[in-house]
Amino acid sequence: MELNNHQGWYGETFVAAIAAAAGFQVAVPYPDIGKDLILGRDHEDPDLDVQIALQVKTRRVEEVAETDTGFKITLSAAGYKRLRGKRQVPAYLVMVLVPTDPAQYIRMDEEALVLRRCAYWVSLEQRLPLQQGQKTVTVTVPRDNLLTVDALHKFFARACEEVPAP
Incomplete structure (x- = not known):
């Protein structure tokens, strides 16, 4: 497979493995x-x-x-537009840091399967509009926003708070 x-x-x-550990469905x-x-x-x-x-980069x-404070990631203006602003289905940008060598992605033995490196997230809900003609947007993904089982549970708790009453 191409790198x-x-x-x-x-x-x-x-990211799907973290979601599975949290007990969520993944589509x-x-x-x-x-x-x-x-x-x-x-x-x-x-x-x-x-x-x-989730948009995973x-x-x-x-x-x-x-x-x-974090990691800079550049998105196309179109990709940024699909993530920014308040949405009925909340959207998050997730950045996964991976080892250089795919052979280092996992380590396993009889006791554990270790997935290497880590994932960070950012919500673009409160971001400003794009300038006319802007082709890319650089976003900082905070180092403190480690994607964990607890973080996913908080995303869902927040989404439940925002569900409009019938």
């Missing part, structure tokens, strides 16, 4: 138009039966632009 496709597939699978939209994964849960209370959308560790 960039391999890397992207691994990143989506990495892959077809066609993929700006959202790579839709996470949901089947809840007996319809008000708690919500979804969130991957970067090799040595290629990511780091700042003191």
